[in-house]
Amino acid sequence: MPVNHQHLRAFHAVATEGSFSRAARRLNLSQPTLSQHIKSLEARYGQALFEGRHRPLNLTPVGRELLLLTQRMFSTSEEIDELLTEQGNRGDFSIRLVSDSPVYAVRLTQALLRANSRREIAVQIENSANSLAHLRDARADVAIISYPQIDARLAYKPLFVDFLKVALPANHRLASVETFPLAALERETLLIREPASTARRAAESLLNSERLEPAHWLELHSREAIREAVALGMGVSLFFSAECPPDPRIVYRMLDCQPDESLLTGYIVCSFERRRSPVMRAVMIAAAALEPLSPIPLTSASNSKPGGKKLGLATA
Numbered sequence: 508m509p510v511n512h513q514h515l516r517a518f519h520a521v522a523t524e525g526s527f528s529r530a531a532r533r534l535n536l537s538q539p540t541l542s543q544h545i546k547s548l549e550a551r552y553g554q555a556l557f558e559g560r561h562r563p564l565n566l567t568p569v570g571r572e573l574l575l576l577t578q579r580m581f582s583t584s585e586e587i588d589e590l591l592t593e594q595g596n597r598g599d600f601s602i603r604l605v606s607d608s609p610v611y612a613v614r615l616t617q618a619l620l621r622a623n624s625r626r627e628i629a630v631q632i633e634n635s636a637n638s639l640a641h642l643r644d645a646r647a648d649v650a651i652i653s654y655p656q657i658d659a660r661l662a663y664k665p666l667f668v669d670f671l672k673v674a675l676p677a678n679h680r681l682a683s684v685e686t687f688p689l690a691a692l693e694r695e696t697l698l699i700r701e702p703a704s705t706a707r708r709a710a711e712s713l714l715n716s717e718r719l720e721p722a723h724w725l726e727l728h729s730r731e732a733i734r735e736a737v738a739l740g741m742g743v744s745l746f747f748s749a750e751c752p753p754d755p756r757i758v759y760r761m762l763d764c765q766p767d768e769s770l771l772t773g774y775i776v777c778s779f780e781r782r783r784s785p786v787m788r789a790v791m792i793a794a795a796a797l798e799p800l801s802p803i804p805l806t807s808a809s810n811s812k813p814g815g816k817k818l819g820l821a822t823a
Contacts, residue, residue, distance in 0.1 A: 511551075517544035518556060518570075519577040523660050523780060524643070525564050533645035581780055601627040602786055605641040606651035607634050607705055608773055609730075610749040611667060614800065615651065618793035626789075636703035642776060649790050650776045653705040653747075654769060662782040663774045666794055667801035669747040670771055671709060672759040674733075676740045679758070687760040689717055696742030697721035698733045705770075710745040713766040747771070748802050771803075 520530035521541065531538045542560070549556055556570035566574060602619065606612035609632050616628050633641065639655055641647040651666060673687045681687060692714070700707045714720070725742055727733045733744045738756035751759040765771070775794055777787050798805055 511544075511548065514544045514548040514551075515577055515580070517541050518548055518573065519581060519780075521545060521557075521564065522566060522570065522574045522577070525660070526562065527560070527564075529644050578780065582783065600786060600789075601629070602649065602790070603629045603631075603647045604649055604651070605631045605633055605638045605647040607632070607638050607653055608651050608747075608749065611651050611773060611797070614797055615666075615790070615793055618796045619789060622789065622793060634701065634703040635705045635708075639776070642778070645778075648777065648781070648786050651773055652776050653771070653773045654708065655774055655776055660779055661776050662779045663776050664791070664794070665772055665805055666775050666797065667749075667773045668768060668771050668803040668805060669749055669773065670765050670802055671706075671713070671745045671762055672748050672751055673762055674737045674744045674746050674751065675758050675760060676737060676743075677756050677758055678740070679743070681760070682758045684760060686763050688763050689713065690719060692721045692743070693719055695721055696723040696725055698725050698727055698736050698742045698744040700730075700733065701726065701728050706745060706747060706750075709747075709766045709770040712770055713745075713762075713764065716766070717764065768803075 516534065517530070517536075520534050521527055524530040524533060527538050527541060531541045534541065536544075545556065554569045555567050556573060558565040558567055604612060604616065606615075612630050612632060616630055619626055619628055631641065631647070635652050635655065638647075638650045638652050639658075642650045642661065643658070653669075655661075655663065673692075675682050675687070681691060697710070699710065723742070725736070727736060730746070730750055733746075734752075734754065734757060736742060737744055738754060745762075746759070748759075775790065777790075781787055
């Protein structure tokens with residue numbers, strides 16, 4: 508009797524997710540059902556595949572060998588699905604997108620709809636940490652994240668490189684300067700996002716590298732709230748250039764220095780095993796159309812290495 512495909516898929520999901528709960532959500536199964544699939548697979552061959560059932564989940568030597576085989580198996584399965592999908596001329600599948608960049612989320616959505624207006628696209632805006640959590644928990648198909656954490660279960664490709672601007676009240680004493688000196692922040696109240704925000708991470712990194720400390724900090728939890736606070740003269744803030752909409756009460760000025768480019772690079776991120784799926788092929792084709800919109804050319808970002816590890820997302 509051939510091996511049970513459902514049991515293999517259950518094993519593969521648990522092994523790649525490192526969690527029974529995340530694997531269950533990804534496969535839309537209950538945890539007891541998922542656990543039973545694993546037990547049945549182990550019982551049939553008399554082989555333990557996991558060293559216990561509690562986190563952190565570690566594979567046995569046999570489990571590690573089996574994972575190598577299931578990775579090849581399900582990768583091939585996705586390529587077959589892609590081939591048949593293309594031959595059937597279908598492209599009206601749904602896409603769940605989560606992003607820490609509203610601007611690029613909307614631009615990517617527009618590019619996807621231009622290619623096929625029948626697609627159903629759900630977009631959710633979160634900070635970087637929450638966007639990554641959505642992707643890991645299979646609540647999203649693809650994410651746009653700046654400076655993401657490295658995870659072997661995910662695949663990455665640079666989408667854009669941005670830069671920081673300072674947002675000032677229109678009547679600020681330095682509103683007329685062409686380039687804002689970062690050192691001037693030592694006399695200002697700096698309005699910042701929550702700790703998980705990519706913009707805050709970039710701002711703090713820049714200030715630390717220059718050994719500067721603002722006069723005061725004020726934490727607000729949305730871009731809109733911070734822009735309104737700037738307009739009311741409550742302080743100044745740092746925004747990515749793509750997030751500076753016109754407002755007669757606010758002026759945006761270039762900074763005289765920038766943080767490391769790795770903190771300014773936005774990536775398309777997806778599950779490693781779905782990197783060749785029809786959904787990701789459509790996303791990558793749409794993303795290619797956005798490359799000219801990157802505030803800074805992607806030539807250096809294509810070789811950027813967040814977390815010190817080489818990244819890459821296969822598109823074929």
